[in-house]
Amino acid sequence: xxxxxxxxxxxxxxxxxxxxxxxxxxxxxxxxxxxxxxxxxxxxxxxxxxxxxxxxxxxxxxxxxxxxxxxxxxxxxxxxxxxxxxxxxxxxxxxxxxxxxxxxxxxxxxxxxxxxxxxxxxxxxxxxxxxxxxxxxxxxxxxxxxxxxxxxxxxxxxxxxxxxxxxxxxxxxxxxxxxxxxxxxxxxxxxxxxxxxxxxxxxxxxxxxxxxxxxxxxxxxxxxxxxxxxxxxxxxxxxxxxxxxxxxxxxxxxxxxxxxxxxxxxxxxxxxxxxxxxxxxxxxxxxxxxxxxxxxxxxxxxxxxxxxxxxxxxxxxxxxxxxxxxxxxxxxxxxxxxxxxxxxxxxxxxxxxxxxxxxxxxxxxxxxxxxxxxxxxxxxxxxxxxxxxxxxxxxxxxxxxxxxxxxxxxxxxxxxxxxxxxxxxxxxxx
Numbered sequence: 194x195x196x197x198x199x200x201x202x203x204x205x206x207x208x209x210x211x212x213x214x215x216x217x218x219x220x221x222x223x224x225x226x227x228x229x230x231x232x233x234x235x236x237x238x239x240x241x242x243x244x245x246x247x248x249x250x251x252x253x254x255x256x257x258x259x260x261x262x263x264x265x266x267x268x269x270x271x272x273x274x275x276x277x278x279x280x281x282x283x284x285x286x287x288x289x290x291x292x293x294x295x296x297x298x299x300x301x302x303x304x305x306x307x308x309x310x311x312x313x314x315x316x317x318x319x320x321x322x323x324x325x326x327x328x329x330x331x332x333x334x335x336x337x338x339x340x341x342x343x344x345x346x347x348x349x350x351x352x353x354x355x356x357x358x359x360x361x362x363x364x365x366x367x368x369x370x371x372x373x374x375x376x377x378x379x380x381x382x383x384x385x386x387x388x389x390x391x392x393x394x395x396x397x398x399x400x401x402x403x404x405x406x407x408x409x410x411x412x413x414x415x416x417x418x419x420x421x422x423x424x425x426x427x428x429x430x431x432x433x434x435x436x437x438x439x440x441x442x443x444x445x446x447x448x449x450x451x452x453x454x455x456x457x458x459x460x461x462x463x464x465x466x467x468x469x470x471x472x473x474x475x476x477x478x479x480x481x482x483x484x485x486x487x488x489x490x491x492x493x494x495x496x497x498x499x500x501x502x503x504x505x506x507x508x509x510x511x512x513x514x515x516x517x518x519x520x521x522x523x524x525x526x527x528x529x530x531x532x533x534x535x536x537x538x539x540x541x542x543x544x545x546x547x548x549x550x551x552x553x554x555x556x557x558x559x560x561x562x563x564x565x566x567x568x569x570x571x572x573x574x575x576x577x578x579x580x581x582x583x584x585x586x587x588x589x590x591x592x593x594x595x596x597x598x599x600x601x602x603x604x605x606x607x608x609x610x611x612x613x614x615x616x617x618x619x620x621x622x623x
Contacts, residue, residue: 215312215378215379217305217314217380218314218315219305219316220316220343222303224296224301225294225301226294227296229297230296230301231294231295232276232294232295233276233278233293233294234276235274237295238278239262240355241260241262241278241300241333241355242260242261242262242355243332243354243356243358244258244260244605244606245258245280245335245352245354245355246353247351247352248351248353249349250339250352251284253284253348255283255284255285257282257283258280258282258352258602259280259281259358259601260280261279261281261358262276262279263276263277263279263394263468264467264468265390265393265394265467266465266466276292277290277291277292277393277394278291278292279394279395279396281396281598281605282602283602283606285309285311286599287306287308287309288307288309288395288396288598289306290304290306291303291304291305291317291319292304299320299323300320300321300333301318301319301320302317302321302335302337303316303317304317305317309596309599310377310378311378312378314341314342315340315341315342315344315346316340316343316346317339317340317346318338318339318346319336319352320335320336321333321334321335321336332353333354333355334352335351335353336349336351358605359608361605362588362608363590364398364590365398365471365568365590365592366396366397366399366594366600367397367400367401367471367473367591367592367593367594368392368397368399368401368597369593369595370383370384370401370416371401371402371414371459372389372392372397375423379391379449380449381449382424382447382448383416384402384403384415384416384453384454385414385449385451385453386451386454386458386459389402389462389463389467390462390466392467392597393467393468395597396597396598396600399504400463400469400473401473401572402456402473403416403477404456404474404485405418405434405477405478406434406484407435407438407442408437408438408441411439411455412455412457412485413453413455414453414454414459415477418433418434418435418478419432419434420432420433420434420437420445422448424448425445426446431445456485460472460505464492464496470503472503472505473570473593474489474505474506474507474508475508476508476509476514476517480517481520482520483521485507486507486523486527490527493528504528505528506529506544506545507527507528507529508529508532509531509532509537510533511532515531519541528544529541529543530543530545530546531543532548532572538562538567539565544568545570546558546562546568546569547570547571548569548572549573550573550583554582554586554587556586559589568591569589569591570591570592570593572592572593573592573593573594574600575594576596576599580592580594580599580600584603584607
């Protein structure tokens, strides 16, 4: 009996260690906020995009990196657009997330770096001397330093490149559980609003979120059927989601901050505060889908009204959810994603077929689905060699991953030719 208890205790301790909060490092850089500096605009951020060669720091980040910009909308009235510059690196899934400011002809980037699935992190300070922006075509040269943890950045980091991102086919990088799992050493909880706001900075263009229902029939985002110490600030076990009302769930804080969000809150955040374009609603409960269908319809209409590109798919993972979906009167017209066999996707009229990676690349089935006008998303792949193998066998339309920085790096360094154009800023919401 004692060995069993020790094994259980060890497993619990390991899960708690993996799921603990890992904060974003921060050290003040006076020059970044000096008088006269101003935030970079969308056009300048777009101009800086491209493939960069590391002339210093390659031993830590690898020889190349992909710079891509994104945004979040912030403020109580959602009137502030905040731009982010992310660098997805060649080595060990490392990535940098920075904000940019400008002082005369000098561009300053300040942020943090992290190695995927690890605790290694630190701050980054970079600067580039430029003339002629936002019309300069590049290349650009950033020089600066990175540090470890909260130590002063002293390790040299030099990048040169830019000139535009490679022109790649449309491809959805779909972040698992809203961004990544609780065990992936990120500073936000899986399926939380904070994670949804972070997803695009990690390289995602879409998210997969898990849907369950509360006791009072409110659809919420939660992967597990229960609330336990690995995801929430509770002693050990706090019961099942379906036995809590929404008001009771509000009293429980997630382990990495925030609370369990409703599906309405999640879709509102995605639509109005991020550039994400794909939402996969992974249905976890055998429950009537009327409330999910209503929210899907409402937010697709909202997106169309503001000219926003957004696809929201009801996921069908098993036969029980399939029966619930078919019970909806208008189900033939609803955007759906089917994880079952190709014939099931056809019978349901699903717009996306989503096979698990364990079935192999299945090039013939993928080609047949695409020939019928369906997209094919594979799930879930995280390792660069697996990603390269599957994509070399079957040209999928999207991929679910816990390693969006790895997929983003692979996408832009393996496909396409250089393109140039002008960035456009998102509309501000009144």
